[in-house]
Amino acid sequence: MEKREVDQEEELAATCLCAPAIALNLSATFPVIKACAGLGALEDGRHVHKQLIQSGLESDVFVCNSLVDMYAKCGSIEDAWSVFNKMPSQDVVTWTVIILGHVKCGQGQKALELFRQMQQEGVQPDSVTFVGVLNACASMVAIEEGRCVHQQIIQRGLESNVFVASSLVDMYAKCGSIEEAQRVFYKMPSRNVVSWTAMILGHCGSIEDAWRVFNKMPSRNVVTWNAMVLGHVKCGQGQKALELFRQMQQEDVVTWTAMILGHVKCGEGQKALELFRQMQQEGVQPDPVTFVGVLNACASLIALEEGRCVHQQIVEYGWDSDVFVVNSLVDMYAKCGSIEDAWRVFNRMPSQDVVTWNAILGGCAMHGHGKEALKHFERMCEEGVQPDDITFICLLSACSHAGLVDEGLRCFALMSTVYGISTKLEHYTCMVDLLGRAGHLQEAENMVKAMPCKPQVAALMALLGACRIHGNMEMAERVAKQILEMEPENATGYVLLSNIYAAAGNRHLCENVERQRKEKGAKKEPGRTWIEVNNEVHMFVVEDRDHPQMIEIHAELQRLSGLMRDAGYVPCTEFVLDDVEEEEKLFHLCHHSEKLAIAFGLINTAPGTPLRIRKNLRICKDCHTSTKFISKIVGRAIMVRDANRFHHFEDGVCSCMDYW
DNA sequence: ATAGGGTTAG
DSSP states (O other): OOOHHHHHHHHHHHHHHHHSSSSHHHHHHHHHHHHHOOOOHHHHHHHHHHHHHTOOOOOHHHHHHHHHHHHHHHHHHHHHHHHHHSSSSSOHHHHHHHHHHHTTTHHHHHHHHHHHHHHHOOOOOHHHHHHHHHHHHHHHHHHHHHHHHHHHHHTTTTTTHHHHHHHHHHHHHHOOOOOHHHHHHHHHHSHHHHHHHHHHHHHHTTTHHHOOOOHHHHHOOOHHHHHHHHHHHHHHHHHHHHHHHOOSSSSOOOHHHHHHHHHHHHOHHHHHHHHHHHHTTOOOOOOOHHHHHHHHHHHHHTTTTHHHHHHHHHHHTTTTTTTTHHHHHHHHHHTTTHHHHHHHHHHHHSSSOHHHHHHHOOOHTTTTTTTHHHHHHHHHHTTTTTHHHHHHHHHHHHHHHOOHHHHHHHHHHHHHTTTOOOOOOOHHHHHHHHHHHTTHHHHHHHHHHHHHOOOOOHHHHHHHHHHHHHHHHHHHHHHHHHHHHHOOOOOOHHHHHHHHHHHHOHHHHHHHHHHHHHHHHOOOOOOOEEEEEEEOOOOOOTOOOOOHHHHHHHHHHHHHHHHHHHHTOOOSSSSSTTTHHHHHHHHHHTTOOOHHHHHHHHHHHHTOOEEEEEEEETTOTEEEEEEEEOOOOOOEEEEEEEESEEEEEEEEEEEEEEEE
16 A cells, blocks of 8 residues: 555544544545555554444444454454344345455455355355455465356356456466466456466466566566566575566565565575665665564574664554564564563563464573473463464474473373374474484484374484484484485585594594585585674674684683583583694684684673574574584573583583483 | 465474
């Protein structure tokens, strides 16, 4: 929606709301309800509704239809239904808006049921109803249902309606049937940008075909260009997407947002924030979706201060009641380690959904607060929020990071029996990680074998990582063999195995694996770590030797290692071979970007300042290797573990405890 | 009323 239009609507809505004593009339009411719907202003909408009741206008069928529509668009489907049910009779518009409402909130199945129900009650669908129902089919990739609807459309002679036909093209394209999409497309008496765009998107599997359709278009607008940019992002051709983006004559908010989100997904949070700044410099107004992308970028960088500024802007723009934005805010604060801020946003929400709770639990997991995660999970259930499969992934990984084996096993069991959630491969993978990290290698391997289908590479990687932590070379070779067969071009398996050989002092085998890796063309991606120090985000790359403070950083690392050894920390595996030169040892000392970042953080911040560290998990595939040195960082404390104990270091003070 | 970008995990 154009900014100016919003302003006018806001003005109208405001005028109406400021004059509660004046009886409303019908013609003035429609634009106000429409304004509330367009702005997603649920509370204002409720207010208008109340006034309508006072004015005795709530029985008018047109008014009721617009109220149902407003509530559905504002995301309160319950209110929409209560208006719907109070109506003496519903017409095609009433049914259509409630169907569209369900499609919008992702309940495609329910939308199709309603479509059947309305016909049973003798109400005939029109072109708008068909558009909504086709949308539902597309969102569920339900091609059979889509074909039935198509039949009905032909029977009613609506196939040449440009809206209906465009939706048909879109539905077939999204369901993966390019042939049927083409058949409808070429039969259309006239085509508009929408039908062309739907065709382009249908060809995104093959970017060459998409280009062919694109080049045939009689005229192109921003949306079509966006589709092409997005097509490249989806095909993993980020560089090409960027080139295309730079070539565009005019970009809109969607183009910028797609670029921002694309960069976040590729682990380029810093670039995403740069794009956001550029976008604003060029005078493009961000919308809620943009903010979701920007908050994701802040979360991925643990950039708390940046995140706070973005939050401020969100409030200024008035997008702080958008459910996606608010959930992203909770997630950002939780990931940045500021659980207090996360709760503050959480408590201000009128109601929290499973995504909000998952964001909180995920934040706990990331920061090693296993016990807290379990406590919050209990509260979540008490509040009547149904946990889903992602909830259990968060819980299990929280248990894994905190070494809570029994609790993890209990959650795993309760998941299907009590909560009726089917165990997915990801849950098994979490369990392999949990058991393996805790040293129950045999149980972890049994878990891999018990998986109902072929294990994910991630599960085997978790097991191999555990073999490295606990120095089991025999199992490591067995697991690595499977990994290298499944993904010979993935460098992580080779790196882990060669680390295990190095730790055992077997230089020959170590070099052998390295040779294999190079033969297969598996490229090691540099591990990267970000740390926020004095409101600035610094990035460290593996084997970085050019940092201006490198001497101090090395000294700090050596001090830490000494401290740990003095406290009885026994490294169970060591990458550094016995016979390497002194200089090479120093090289290994700065091997991990995470170590560099921690040392940098410790020497540049006052005692007591929490360290905010984030590893780029997508790029840094050596996350397993880093767990040996650092188990987790909580505030400023660093936890490491060897075979028997947990060691806890905080500003030069050390405490040890036995575990499992 | 139709087309492009959206929340949580791994």
